[in-house]
Amino acid sequence: MIHLEIIIPTRRVTYNKGQLGRWKSGNRDDCIDAYCKKLQGSRGFAEYIAGSFYETLGYSWIHHDFNLLGGNKLGKYPETEAVLRKHFGDSRYESGREYYPAFSRYVKVEEPDLLIYKPDYSEIRFVECKRNDTNDKLRESQIRGLAILKLLFQCTIEVVEIIEESKNQSREEQPIVWKF
Secondary structure, eight states, X not given: OOOOEEEEOEEEEEEOHHHHHHHHTTOOTTOOOHHHHTOOTTTTHHHHHHHHHHHHXXXXXXXXOOOSSSOXXXXXXXXXXXXXXXHHOHHHHHXXXXXXXXXXXXXXXXXXXXXXXXXXXXXXXXXXXXXXXXXXXXXXXXXXXXXXXXXXXXXXXXXXEEEEGGGOOOSOOOOEEEEO
16 A cells, blocks of 8 residues: 655744734735735734745745636636746646646645745745634645645645744644645
């Protein structure tokens, strides 16, 4: 029997109560993502915190408005499509999009929350965000999506745990190990 093991690194990013309060009240002027900005209440907050963290490292980010596995028609997300084509090239991008239509009837796969990329398109990574205060848990379909992106496109994948500063635990970040 063949066994496949996927190791997904995790990262912890903190926020403060003031940031959450501003987000809930609609004060989102510093958020660069149009989709994320328009979400109601605290929705999109984890993605904003993670995206903002990656901005400090020199990355740009897109929340939700991308589809690398082929579930949407070409042209639905033109900005993202341009980023992915510039990084992967047309052929690799288009062949990867054949995955979802071929297998979606048999297995549920979710793409992660964020597409993170260097502005020169030299690096792309995918990030799933989980808020500790809402007990948001990683679903098997999300793990499958991360694993497929890693296997098909050889790009970096991560799970980012979003934790309030005052509750940041000193425990070491542990990777997620998924066995098929």
